[in-house]
Ligand code: ATP
C-alpha cells in the first residue's frame with residue numbers, strides 16, 4: 333500500500349515513526365530514508381536501537397529559508413532517492429520526500445514510476461505540499477490539519493517549510509524543545 337502523510341499540522345514524521353515501530357514489532361523490516369534532514373532529531377537516536385529498523389538521513393546542516401535552495405541540497409535529495417530505490421524491506425518510509433518533490437529536487441515522474449513498479453513493500457511518504465500526482469496514486473492519504481500551534485507566530489514559521497524551528501520562540505517565549513519539536 334502507498335501511504336501519504338501530508339498537510340500543515342504537526343505529526344507527520346512522528347506518525348511515520350510510529351508506523352515503523354508497529355511494523356518492527358510485527359516482525360517486518362523497515363527502512364527509513366530522510367530527505368532534507370541531517371538525522372539530528374531525537375527520534376533517530378531512539379529508533380536506531382530498535383530491531384528491524386534502518387535509518388539513513390540525507391541533508392545539509394542549516395535550513396531552507398525563503399526557498400534559497402542549494403545545489404548541495406538537491407544532490408543529497410537525489411542521493412536519498414537512489415538509496416531508497418535499493419532498499420529491500422517490507423516498509424519503506426520516505427520522510428520529507430514531499431518537500432523534496434515540491435522544491436523540484438527529485439522528479440515527480442520518477443517517483444511515480446518507482447511507486448507504480450513497486451510490488452514488494454508498503455511505502456510511506458511524508459511532508460507538506462504533496463504533489464497531486466502522488467496523491468492520485470496513493471492508497472491512503474491523511475492530511476494533518478493545523479487547528480492551533482504555539483509556533484505559528486514565528487517569523488520563520490514552518491508553515492511553508494517545516495524546517496526552521498530552532499531559532500523560533502513560541503508565544504510563551506520558549507525555544508523549540510528537544511524531545512518535542514526535535
Ligand atoms: P513532527 O516531526 O513533530 O511529527 P511534522 O513532521 O508534521 O512534525 P514538519 O513539517 O516536518 O512537521 O515540521 C518539522 C518541525 O516543525 C517539527 O519540529 C514539528 O514539531 C514542527 N511543526 C510541525 N507542524 C507545525 C506547525 N503547524 N506549526 C509550527 N511548527 C510545526
Ligand code: MG
Pocket residue numbers: 344345346428458459494
Ligand atoms: Mg516531518
